[in-house]
Amino acid sequence: MAGKQQQRLPREVRERQMIDAAVRVFSQVGYHTASVEEIAGAAGISKPMVYIYLGSKERLFTACIHREADRVVETVRAAVHPDEPPELGLWSGLRVFFRFVADNRDSWTVLYQHARTQGEPFAKEVRAARNRVIAEITAMVVAGTRMPGGERIVSERDAEILARIAIGAADSLSDWLLEHPDESPDSLVDRVTDLALVGVERYNTGDLPPS
């Protein structure tokens, strides 16, 4: 048993080293130019060992997408407190998401933008990660809009729609953020907040009949 444990730990550590190196290399040179040899070199691991562990460049890239998707999901989850109102959760989530994108500019560009546009199996990994985030936001809105009596302000279907709006907007704004390096994640959230307030104000003064 002890021997097994010892074997398992180094394998995880080595895999993490490989994926760290792969994220760096893919980010620097792009998926098509990157070679397994280069990634093995960056990880300080022999090329055959990389093949034994992760099989192929395609599987290495898929592992990178998966790992980075886990990181963004964890980051957003950690920022959202289950007992705060879902609106606050959405704002907190948006804020840490933009910070993540800005702090991981290179890997985000390659791993997400590239993965999303290069067909299967990469697009499938991205869809799976998106679906995890959508499910989490939906659950947060459902939990946060249940009244003490049990009835709901927002139905489950509407909660999912809100999650889709949030993720679609976050996606689209993260592209904008990467195109505007002069803008910080926090100033972007401030802009979005101000726009929401303009909307509320125009509605309240009767300028915005939404039907």
Place this chain on the structure above:
Amino acid sequence: MAGKQQQRLPREVRERQMIDAAVRVFSQVGYHTASVEEIAGAAGISKPMVYIYLGSKERLFTACIHREADRVVETVRAAVHPDEPPELGLWSGLRVFFRFVADNRDSWTVLYQHARTQGEPFAKEVRAARNRVIAEITAMVVAGTRMPGGERIVSERDAEILARIAIGAADSLSDWLLEHPDESPDSLVDRVTDLALVGVERYNTGDLPPS
């Protein structure tokens, strides 16, 4: 001169026939399975003629994306009246956009979802079409939020952010709409409107401090 005009008209007509046929064939069997021969057959035009006019399957598909993108841009533009407040324009635009997606379910799935995830040169066409829509929404918001005195409620940069939010949400919701055939475009817009009103109400009653 008259001869030239006569030659030009049939070429446009034939190209339209080819692209109509190509949209049908790509939608039915997907990009990879579709053949130029099948498209030529569906258009009632010889295969060599298709190659003379549009060059290759790749260029045919690109022409389809371009033409369908023009259609969606025209549809949304026609629904927005330049002298109504931009909020109303955004709602009208969203409504006709969802109707377009629902009415063109097959071609939307193949041409847009496929184009967006299959790398260059298709992704480039999709980006160009998105950028056209973003520019139109931005211009609409800028024009519609200028006060009589000339000052602006919403800066040009914020108008672009609003456009990015709108297009990101519309994108994400159109995927949702295609996954829920029991839902109509209008009922989806009603759900989004109701969610916006819940947001306004929660803000007004102090439940939603957005900072």
